[in-house]
Amino acid sequence: MKGVVFTEFMEMVESRMGLDVLDRIITEAALPNDGAYTSIGTYDHAELVRLVTALSNATGLSTQQLIFIFGEQLFQRFSVGYSALFNNVRNAFDFLSRIDGVIHVEVRKLYPDAELPKLECERPSTNELTILYSSPRGFGDLAAGLIAGCIKHFDEPISVTRTDLEKLDTCHRVRFDLVRG
Amino acid sequence: MTADVPDTVISRSLMRERTARKEAETLLEQKSRELYDINLNLRSLNAHLEESEGRYRTLVEMIPDAIWIHSAGRVVFANPAAYTLFGANTPEHLLGTDALSLVPASSRHQMLEGTYSDIAAAQCQPRCSLQVERLDGRLVEVEFFGCAIRFDNADSIMNVARDLTERRAHEKAMEYQATHDLLTGLPNRALFLDRLTHTIRRAERHGSRLAVIFVDLDKFKAVNDTLGHSFGDELLRIVAAELKLCVRESDTVARLGGDEFVLLLDDPVGPTMPGAIAERIGARLGVPVMLAGQEHIVTGSIGISTYPEDGGDAEVLLRQADIAMYRAKESGRNGFQFFTEEMQRRIDARVALEQGLYRALQRNEFVLHYQPQVDLASGRVIGMEALLRWQSPELGLVPPMQFIPVAEESNLIVTIGQWVLEQACATLRRWQNSGVPLVPMAINVAASQFANQDLDKLVRSTLERHAVAPRWLSLELTEGLSMEDPESSIALMNRLKAIGITLSIDDFGTGYSNLSYLKRFPVDKLKIDQSFTRGLTFVPEDGAIITAVIRLAHSLGLRAVAEGVETIEQLRMLTAEGCDEIQGYYFSRPVPEEEMIAMLQSGIGLDPAMLGNQSA
Numbered sequence: 001m002k003g004v005v006f007t008e009f010m011e012m013v014e015s016r017m018g019l020d021v022l023d024r025i026i027t028e029a030a031l032p033n034d035g036a037y038t039s040i041g042t043y044d045h046a047e048l049v050r051l052v053t054a055l056s057n058a059t060g061l062s063t064q065q066l067i068f069i070f071g072e073q074l075f076q077r078f079s080v081g082y083s084a085l086f087n088n089v090r091n092a093f094d095f096l097s098r099i100d101g102v103i104h105v106e107v108r109k110l111y112p113d114a115e116l117p118k119l120e121c122e123r124p125s126t127n128e129l130t131i132l133y134s135s136p137r138g139f140g141d142l143a144a145g146l147i148a149g150c151i152k153h154f155d156e157p158i159s160v161t162r163t164d165l166e167k168l169d170t171c172h173r174v175r176f177d178l179v180r181g
Numbered sequence: 182m183t184a185d186v187p188d189t190v191i192s193r194s195l196m197r198e199r200t201a202r203k204e205a206e207t208l209l210e211q212k213s214r215e216l217y218d219i220n221l222n223l224r225s226l227n228a229h230l231e232e233s234e235g236r237y238r239t240l241v242e243m244i245p246d247a248i249w250i251h252s253a254g255r256v257v258f259a260n261p262a263a264y265t266l267f268g269a270n271t272p273e274h275l276l277g278t279d280a281l282s283l284v285p286a287s288s289r290h291q292m293l294e295g296t297y298s299d300i301a302a303a304q305c306q307p308r309c310s311l312q313v314e315r316l317d318g319r320l321v322e323v324e325f326f327g328c329a330i331r332f333d334n335a336d337s338i339m340n341v342a343r344d345l346t347e348r349r350a351h352e353k354a355m356e357y358q359a360t361h362d363l364l365t366g367l368p369n370r371a372l373f374l375d376r377l378t379h380t381i382r383r384a385e386r387h388g389s390r391l392a393v394i395f396v397d398l399d400k401f402k403a404v405n406d407t408l409g410h411s412f413g414d415e416l417l418r419i420v421a422a423e424l425k426l427c428v429r430e431s432d433t434v435a436r437l438g439g440d441e442f443v444l445l446l447d448d449p450v451g452p453t454m455p456g457a458i459a460e461r462i463g464a465r466l467g468v469p470v471m472l473a474g475q476e477h478i479v480t481g482s483i484g485i486s487t488y489p490e491d492g493g494d495a496e497v498l499l500r501q502a503d504i505a506m507y508r509a510k511e512s513g514r515n516g517f518q519f520f521t522e523e524m525q526r527r528i529d530a531r532v533a534l535e536q537g538l539y540r541a542l543q544r545n546e547f548v549l550h551y552q553p554q555v556d557l558a559s560g561r562v563i564g565m566e567a568l569l570r571w572q573s574p575e576l577g578l579v580p581p582m583q584f585i586p587v588a589e590e591s592n593l594i595v596t597i598g599q600w601v602l603e604q605a606c607a608t609l610r611r612w613q614n615s616g617v618p619l620v621p622m623a624i625n626v627a628a629s630q631f632a633n634q635d636l637d638k639l640v641r642s643t644l645e646r647h648a649v650a651p652r653w654l655s656l657e658l659t660e661g662l663s664m665e666d667p668e669s670s671i672a673l674m675n676r677l678k679a680i681g682i683t684l685s686i687d688d689f690g691t692g693y694s695n696l697s698y699l700k701r702f703p704v705d706k707l708k709i710d711q712s713f714t715r716g717l718t719f720v721p722e723d724g725a726i727i728t729a730v731i732r733l734a735h736s737l738g739l740r741a742v743a744e745g746v747e748t749i750e751q752l753r754m755l756t757a758e759g760c761d762e763i764q765g766y767y768f769s770r771p772v773p774e775e776e777m778i779a780m781l782q783s784g785i786g787l788d789p790a791m792l793g794n795q796s797a
Contacts, residue, residue, distance in 0.1 A: 018186070019186050019194055020186050020190050034197060036198070040209065
């Protein structure tokens with residue numbers, strides 16, 4: 001998993017809950033590098049799971065909730081850090097439709113070893129978008145948070161229905177049905 | 182820093198950030214190195230691509246074939262050869278023009294047909310011959326192929342054309358060279374025969390006539406020898422021009438080679454016209470020409486054959502005109518002759534004789550006869566001349582006068598001469614073995630035999646092979662054969678003489694001997710030609726010549742031998758003049774081997790007393 005996800009996560013914990021909480025969950029998670037993450041590195045996604053679990057223990061919030069919140073926050077951070085991705089994108093559907101075909105393609109150019117989830121999009125109608133998430137790492141909650149962050153960013157009235165699907169081979173799969181209006 | 186955060190947390194946080202920074206720096210450095218390497222690779226790849234592109238660009242620019250590409254009907258690329266082909270001063274003149282305007286309307290269909298789906302298909306097809314139109318409107322013949330390609334991301338057609346102008350000109354020049362005589366510009370033999378064949382075919386269809394006139398310059402070799410080849414060439418050019426003036430435009434004047442010209446009169450008006458033209462040629466040639474600052478009169482011998490009288494084959498008509506020309510030359514040059522059947526019969530007979538001579542050698546039909554030579558002082562037989570006879574099963578006994586000239590011309594004389602030498606030596610050896618009292622045997626040497634500078638080696642080896650002493654052999658040379666190249670003749674004579682054989686000059690008085698050479702000839706005898714002997718008793722001049730020759734021989738220290746002595750009167754007069762030897766029917770005709778042996782064994786001779794009485 002890209003280091004930026006780790007650094008953004010730690011940033012979020014520190015800014016919302018303080019340095020001591022962050023220090024505590026790092027210590028509790030017993031990470032191999034003691035939490036010294038850098039945005040340009042690549043790390044085992046299990047370490048993030050351990051961090052989230054430690055945060056859940058510290059806050060009493062479920063890991064699903066925490067990851068969802070993190071996803072929302074992460075999107076907001078991306079919109080600031082990678083504003084170029086938003087050029088000529090008018091709404092949430094447009095942006096979400098471009099992730100697999102445009103954004104991930106660019107990511108792979110920079111990080112050929114990046115392990116990215118698949119986000120297949122369909123447009124059943126103008127106001128509907130179906131996103132099929134599939135990844136061996138099962139971060140469906142993170143995807144849900146990112147989608148929510150995206151909707152928030154474009155400030156559109158879009159409802160999201162999440163359906164967890166059966167695993168296909170090693171891949172976790174989640175379907176998101178988005179309806180505008 | 183928040184006050185309620187313990188120092189330990191802060192210091193751990195700082196430690197983490199430092200560690201993270203260091204890792205980030207390491208990663209960046211690593212990435213930077215990767216980028217550097219990638220950059221290097223890209224640069225080298227780029228250089229390679231540039232070099233490769235340059236190479237292909239050079240190929241396309243240097244190739245002499247015109248290459249141009251059009252997309253959507255407009256020319257978008259052209260190589261320098263294409264600029265040249267279309268006469269464009271700058272690329273702009275060609276780029277952007279309507280591609281089809283470069284092909285004349287009549288060739289467009291053909292060009293589109295010759296355009297294939299891709300290069301592979303185009304390469305499999307033969308290139309088509311096509312015309313393209315230059316920017317100035319001139320048409321150029323090219324060899325063309327076109328194919329569909331992608332160029333600058335657009336469906337395009339690549340056209341390749343090779344200018345055939347030079348090749349066509351070269352082919353034309355080659356054809357001209359193959360069909361014309363380069364010295365005079367006249368058609369050559371091949372073209373003449375071609376035209377003659379066509380004219381015969383046309384004459385057959387239309388029932389018309391034609392004539393072939395063969396012209397051979399008289400004594401052209403003398404002009405070449407005395408004035409040099411450049412004046413000889415000049416003369417040939419003058420003659421060529423003169424001959425063209427003698428005939429109509431529609432007639433053909435050709436040069437066969439050397440000093441041989443031939444004219445083809447197509448459909449001459451009336452049967453007398455060829456003769457009239459021949460007379461005109463004779464008259465024109467007779468006009469003096471200036472060569473090397475001197476006036477020269479050139480004459481020609483002319484032979485004529487006509488269609489349909491003399492046949493309908495080009496080669497045959499040409500040969501017949503040639504035969505007629507030879508007859509004209511034989512009858513004293515500077516005249517013309519029509520071909521006749523009689524000429525053909527003579528030629529045929531001659532050819533038959535020549536073939537007969539070949540067979541005669543193979544089948545051993547030649548035989549030697551011997552004519553004794555008598556010493557006038559003693560009356561005894563002191564020598565003999567071996568004379569060639571041809572006993573042909575088909576023709577009977579053929580006289581030498583008939584076949585020797587033919588043998589001389591066909592060069593068979595050399596082989597025949599070797600046979601005679603071989604037979605003479607073999608005969609001498611045989612006679613010696615069987616105890617026949619020997620006298621020297623003389624054999625005749627032809628001019629072409631004498632021209633072979635190795636004659637002495639042949640004589641020496643033949644004598645040795647048969648173990649015959651050189652003194653038994655004598656060679657008779659004619660005056661003329663030794664005069665062609667006197668110095669080398671004298672050298673050869675000296676080598677022959679050194680072998681130990683004797684030499685005599687045959688037929689003396691009939692040639693044009695140079696007396697200053699005669700005194701240097703290492704010969705032993707002069708043989709007075711029988712024509713003088715024949716007239717001896719009734720032509721005073723012949724008597725005077727014989728007297729002079731005998732005196733000349735004696736004063737040079739040579740013996741004089743009279744040939745053709747047939748009467749007692751001749752014999753008496755020759756004895757009186759001091760002639761040393763005689764040969765002729767008076768004593769004996771040439772006889773076969775057995776008779777000659779009998780004569781030698783009997784010791785028969787002339788009565789010396791009678792000779793002495795006469796001289797007294």
